[in-house]
Amino acid sequence: AGGTPMEVNTIAISDGVTMGTEGMKASLVSREVIADSIELVARGHMFDAIVILAACDKTLPASAMALIRLDIPGFVLYGGSIYPGRFHNRDVTIVDVFEGVGANSAGRMTDEDLSILEHAACPGSGACGGQFTANTMAGALETLGLSPVGMASVPQDDPRKEKIGFRAGEVIMDQLRQGLLPSQILTRPAFENMIASACATGGSTNIVLHSLAMAREAGIDLTIDDFNAISERTPVIADLMPGGQYTAVDVYNAGGIELITKRLIEGGVVDGSQLTPTGQTLTEATAHAEPTEGQKVVYTVEAPLKPTGGLVILKGNLAPEG
Known part of the structure; x- marks a missing residue:
């Protein structure tokens, strides 16, 4: 160039x-x-x-x-x-491993399944x-x-x-x-x-x-x-x-x-x-951007997944400045 x-x-x-x-x-x-x-x-x-x-x-x-x-x-x-990795026919990420560790500790996931998840999550x-x-x-x-x-x-x-x-x-x-x-x-x-x-x-x-x-x-x-x-x-x-x-x-x-x-x-x-x-x-x-036919990931502003955004700043006695 x-x-x-x-x-x-x-x-x-x-x-x-x-x-x-x-x-x-x-x-x-x-x-x-x-x-x-x-x-x-x-x-x-x-x-x-x-x-x-x-x-x-x-x-x-x-x-x-x-x-x-x-x-x-x-x-x-x-x-x-x-x-993403695949585990039990679904997409998984590293956070699924974090949750899997907790589930295993609580007795809701076997050691074997946790091991499979750990090996699958990051391909x-x-x-x-x-x-x-x-x-x-x-x-x-x-x-x-x-x-x-x-x-x-x-x-x-x-x-x-x-x-x-x-x-x-x-x-x-x-x-x-x-x-x-x-x-x-x-x-x-x-x-x-x-x-x-x-x-x-x-x-x-x-x-x-x-x-x-x-x-x-x-x-x-x-x-x-x-x-x-x-x-x-x-x-x-x-x-x-x-x-x-x-x-x-x-x-x-x-x-x-x-x-x-x-x-x-x-x-x-x-x-x-x-x-x-x-x-x-x-x-x-962004003028060229078009949705892939049949995609279910991206919504529109007129018909959103949720009406307001995913961030809220909280204030209170624990965090008076937010």
């Missing part, structure tokens, strides 16, 4: 490994270390542009935070979701398959404008992933030639789009702490009190695990994250005039 690439690495903490252990105390701290390390190398080597490949847990928000600080042409490229590479932190953030970053539309939905082991990587190289060089910077993309409406994406998919509550951190880096006035208002006007239009039936791979097969975004734009929930890394608006970038 005309550029001279330089590959660098950073660290990562896997919540899937540290879950339920002292190691989880390192998880959120790692977000700051990852962001700092990306920023440090990019500044030190004076990169003209950057593509940040990220996947699980804190790597996605950390990548976005680093990109915002650097304010050079660039975007976050999601590694992609894992395919390949990729981020956890439900609408957990990774897939929530990946979709939200597309809607925010820090990831190219149509790339995040493709599973990690999908044959099309190689083409996505090649296309990413073309996009970053085009973005560099345009001189399009994150600071030109990141507006208050763009952050509202990001939150709406998470609300509409029943996404991870981690979107709250990550979007607040990203907004702070971008100098955007966003507070925890904004989430209830956005969630209240955003219906749930995707039936996704852990609260629903389907996985991220099912979203891809149904029409992709871009289909969800397009329907949110059509329903007046998302501002389609906001920019994406290609220079197109969200409306332009």
Whole structure:
């Protein structure tokens, strides 16, 4: 595509490994270390542009935070979701294993079944398959404008992933030639789009702490009190695990994250005039999205799965500030 690439690495903490252990105390701290390390190398080597490949847990928000600080042409490229496993004729993810451990402890699942489930739940590479932190953030970053539309939905082991990587190289060089910077993309409406994406998919509550951190880096006035208002006007239009039936791979097969975004734009929930890394608006970038015939994963704003979003900020004597 005309550029001279330089590959660098950073660290990562896997919540899937540290879950339920002292190691989880390192998880959120790692977000700051990852962001700092990306920023440090990019500044030190004076990169003209950057593509940040990220996947699980804190790597996605950390990548976005680093990109915002650097304010050079660039975007976050999601590694992609894992395919679901199969257990007793149904799709399962890593969370089914967590629940299986509890069921086994309570005497509701045999040791043999738990072992079969553990061996089946993660059949390949990729981020956890439900609408957990990774897939929530990946979709939200597309809607925010820090990831190219149509790339995040493709599973990690999908044959099309190689083409996505090649296309990413073309996009970053085009973005560099345009001189399009994150600071030109990141507006208050763009952050509202990001939150709406998470609300509409029943996404991870981690979107709250990550979007607040990203907004702070971008100098955007966003507070925890904004989430209830956005969630209240955003219906749930995707039936996704852990609260629903389907996985991220099912979203891809149904029409992709871009289909969800397009329907949110059509329903007046998302501002389609906001920019994406290609220079197109969200409306332009999602215009091609069409539902796969017979799909049951993505609903419409007019006939949603639930009338209001999946996020509610609670306040009380235990958490007076929410």
